[in-house]
Amino acid sequence: MEVNSIEKGIVIDHIRAGFGLRVLDYLNIDKANGMVALIMNASSKKNDRKDIIKIEGVTDIDITALGLLDHGATVNVIENGHIIEKIKLELPERVVNIIKCKNPRCVTSLEPALPQVFHLVDAAKEEYCCEYCEETRRVTDISSE
Amino acid sequence: MLKGRSLIEPLDFSVEELDALFGLANEIAEAPEQYADACAGKLLATLFYEPSTRTRFSFEAAMLRLGGKVIGFSGEANSSAAKGESIADTIRTVACYADVAVIRHPKEGSALVAAKRTDMPVINGGDGGHQHPTQTLTDLLTIRREKGRLNGLRIGLCGDLKFGRTVHSLIKALSRYEDMEFCLISPEELVAPEYVVRYIRQGRDCGYTEARHMKEVMGRLDILYMTRVQRERFFNEEDYLRLKDTYILDAKKMKDAPQDMIVMHPLPRVNEIAPEVDEDPRAKYFEQAKNGMYVRMALIMSLLGVGV
Known part of the structure; x- marks a missing residue:
């Protein structure tokens, strides 16, 4: 299965396998205008399996809750097809x-x-x-x- | 400066602010007649959703002795809560009439909810099994008067440490002082909640030990703080009956205690202190009750910013 890379947006990688739907729910982006892809049970080098979320068009979603749900995940901000920022997730205060x-x-x-x-x-x-x-x-x- | 502030939990006031408050309480205790009109024209609202004798009387007596007036209710059935009104709406309404309010409520965090919805000073008169900061003021004032200090003390807290809000507040407050050692004496089922033990761990040079029997620690205490096993906190009557008489302090046990140890209790007591202990000069719980009125007088004056 193939999901295209995005030009602008956010990729949340290394989500614990099976948690992708919950992360989507907490991010509250179900009303987003752009394309949203949830990939479940992708193969991973770090772990056996992982989930990935790709959100096209937006770079400013609130990821505070993500640190709580799965601080092993990584957040990459994409502009012009390149990663311009890697956000380290921490437990929110x-x-x-x-x-x-x-x-x-x-x-x-x-x-x-x-x-x-x-x-x-x-x-x-x-x-x-x-x-x-x-x-x-x-x-x-x-x-x- | 405490004017306009609320007292919801024991750390709301700094150590220096507490010192000033205790100084005023001592001055009031020395010459109460000098403060007879300090709160003339001011109104205290007492919102007691849960039964109380001591705390409510103590607040009412404090305000009346300061020349102020009191309005309020006692028991949820006598309030708008019986009609389904929220705490937020009740406190906003009361703030239209009163200058300061004290709230006692069975739910934990209720006083915080009230304080967030009004600019009127709100005093937590006990929120479920959580906190009871004005009892803590009473306890700290009593320890200061009896032991002459609030640091370097070994205090045994005995009984219901799980639901005992007076114990939770006192541990939180004393953890700010140096070189304190807490001996937590309780049955397995009523040990202090994790958040209370965390107060000690995060305190300044504070340590704690746990004991199941009073005799394990009795001989090395500066203060023994007894508590009642509270029937109203149990969902299961059988558990209450099984645990209610776990600890009973009597004259025989007092023989193991140091001569300068003091016995405290937030009252009311049931069986946990035998009446014979009342005659022991180390029993300080009725002095404690009296200190409660003076410190509440000082608190009301400070929150209203009158005569301070």
């Missing part, structure tokens, strides 16, 4: 409406309209805590949901 608090005593369980805000508290352990109740959640648990 603060995420809104990405992680859901599981604490039944948290105020967000009473008032679902409140934004779900989490802060990075331990980068080494990949732990986030809820802004309201401080319940701790690990990235591995979030990723596997």
Whole structure:
């Protein structure tokens, strides 16, 4: 199977195999005007399999959440058919409406309209805590949901 | 400068701001009559979605002793929450009438939600099993008065460390001071949450040990902070009944404690401290309750920016 390279846009490479759809969902680019390609289970040198997303025409999408979902992925910004920037993904300091608090005593369980805000508290352990109740959640648990 | 600020969690005020607050509380305790009109014309709203005797009375007494007035409700059924009103809408409405509000709510993070929706100072009077920062002011003032310092102390925290919000707030506040050692005494099912242990790990020269029995640490404590196992925090009554009497401090156990150790408790107590301990001069929980009123008087004055 072949997917053409793009002239201008973003290529998100080395997404953990099987995570491509979730990444697409979080990036919220389903209303994008340009062409979007999701390649699942492509062969990879680093890992056995990987997913790839190619987004044509846009270079300024919000990738904050991507660092949380799969910080092993790489983001390449393409202009005139060449990579002009490689963005290193890091765990974001603060995420809104990405992680859901599981604490039944948290105020967000009473008032679902409140934004779900989490802060990075331990980068080494990949732990986030809820802004309201401080319940701790690990990235591995979030990723596997 | 605390004027116009809110107190939602124990680290909202700096150590220096706390020192000033405790200084004012001590001055009020020395001569309360001098502050009898400090808050004349001011109104405190008490929004207690959850039952409370001590905290609510203590706030009301504090405001009335400062010459201010109090409005409020006690129990969710008596508020607009029973009609489905959000915390945000309630606090915005209350801000139209009052100068400062204290909120107690069973859900964790509720006071933060309220404070974000208004410019009026909001005081967290306890949010579920999360934080209780004004109890912490009370505890810190008591430790300062009884031990003369807030550093270099070994404190045993005993009982329900999982849902005990007073313990969570106190650990968070004390972790800012140097050379503190925490002895966390609880049954396996009620150990302190991970985020609370993280406060200690991130603190200045702070350490902690965990114990299942009081006797393991009793002989080397400066402070023993007892807590009640709270029925209202359990989803399962059987678990509560099994754990409620895990620790009972009595005169016999007090014999193992150093002569200069103090016993604290946020109250109300049930069985965890036998009444015979009340006669021991090391028991300081009723002094603690009195300190609570003075420090809340100082807090209200500071947030309103009156007489400070």
